[in-house]
Amino acid sequence: MENQLVELNELDKKIINHLQGGFPVCEKPWDELQLTLDIPAEEIISRIEAMKEAGIISRFGPMYDAKKMGGGLTLAAMKVKTEDFDKVADVVNRFSEVAHNYAREHELNMWFVIATELPHQIEKVIADIQHITGLQVYNMPKQKEFFLGLKFEV
Amino acid sequence: MINERQLIAVLQQGLPFVSHPYAVIAEQIQSTEEEVINYLKWMQEKGDIKRFGLVVRHRNLGYRSNAMVVWDVPEQQVDKLGQCFGQFDFVTLSYRRPRNLPDWPYNLFCMIHGQDKKEVMRHLQLMIKSCNAQELRHELLFSTRCFKQRGAFYVHNEKVAV
Numbered sequence: 001m002e003n004q005l006v007e008l009n010e011l012d013k014k015i016i017n018h019l020q021g022g023f024p025v026c027e028k029p030w031d032e033l034q035l036t037l038d039i040p041a042e043e044i045i046s047r048i049e050a051m052k053e054a055g056i057i058s059r060f061g062p063m064y065d066a067k068k069m070g071g072g073l074t075l076a077a078m079k080v081k082t083e084d085f086d087k088v089a090d091v092v093n094r095f096s097e098v099a100h101n102y103a104r105e106h107e108l109n110m111w112f113v114i115a116t117e118l119p120h121q122i123e124k125v126i127a128d129i130q131h132i133t134g135l136q137v138y139n140m141p142k143q144k145e146f147f148l149g150l151k152f153e154v
Numbered sequence: 155m156i157n158e159r160q161l162i163a164v165l166q167q168g169l170p171f172v173s174h175p176y177a178v179i180a181e182q183i184q185s186t187e188e189e190v191i192n193y194l195k196w197m198q199e200k201g202d203i204k205r206f207g208l209v210v211r212h213r214n215l216g217y218r219s220n221a222m223v224v225w226d227v228p229e230q231q232v233d234k235l236g237q238c239f240g241q242f243d244f245v246t247l248s249y250r251r252p253r254n255l256p257d258w259p260y261n262l263f264c265m266i267h268g269q270d271k272k273e274v275m276r277h278l279q280l281m282i283k284s285c286n287a288q289e290l291r292h293e294l295l296f297s298t299r300c301f302k303q304r305g306a307f308y309v310h311n312e313k314v315a316v
Contacts, residue, residue: 019208023208058209101301104222108258141251142249143252
């Protein structure tokens with residue numbers, strides 16, 4: 001994924017900081033935002049569209065609680081040889097259940113999130129990845145959450 | 155009647171940028187704007203939807219450095235430390251997870267974000283000092299590359315008329 005940095009203006013920052021917290025669920029959400037942010041609705045829409053295009057915004061919509069929704073969610077890691085890394089990353093990322101995948105500096109160097117519609121499907125995805133790659137997958141599901149929210153003050 | 159699976163499947167694509175976004179969603183699942191709004195509000199109330207808004211790709215925003223700091227914490231201290239670490243603005247997640255012995259002795263995971271590695275290291279020192287974690291074995295895992303980042307899909311094979 002490209003990591004080029006994008007400059008944001010004050011308006012963009014205002015929009016991002018507000019909308020990370022919540023988008024109104026009502027008939028005319030943009031009009032409500034216009035009132036809260038004191039920015040014309042069309043302007044808000046076009047800014048968000050531009051930021052989405054620039055890759056600053058990755059998603060715009062609901063964040064579900066996987067557990068409450070009855071889904072499965074886990075963090076998994078693997079030890080991958082440097083020379084095999086890209087090949088293995090391709091295999092792992094091809095699974096639609098894999099949501100994020102990061103390389104990290106550690107012996108366990110590939111870290112990814114698996115999200116499935118039903119909890120028991122996690123095991124199947126892990127088994128499939130192990131089978132295809134021949135590598136052990138370390139399964140580290142969340143047991144308790146002490147803080148939630150991925151908000152970046154910009 | 156709302157078909158929840160269909161609603162979730164449609165929303166996975168993201169909200170449309172139109173004046174009545176929920177009406178557009180409703181059309182795609184043969185429902186009405188009012189039904190969709192009420193249903194989404196209900197999902198928020200019961201906690202199925204944690205947050206409704208936008209997700210930023212922090213790597214494109216100047217938060218170049220993100221690290222996972224993992225701790226080996228005695229059972230009776232996990233809650234206290236997990237909460238203590240969670241109080242900092244730069245800590246975006248603080249989770250208890252299972253150890254994978256013998257290779258992986260860590261059971262408390264925090265995500266730290268910073269403009270660069272140096273700032274992340276300073277953040278870590280502050281966490282150690284403020285929460286009295288000097289004695290705890292820990293490791294800092296910087297991310298070097300992000301291969302994939304998207305919202306988790308919960309409905310994988312639902313066919314939706316778009």
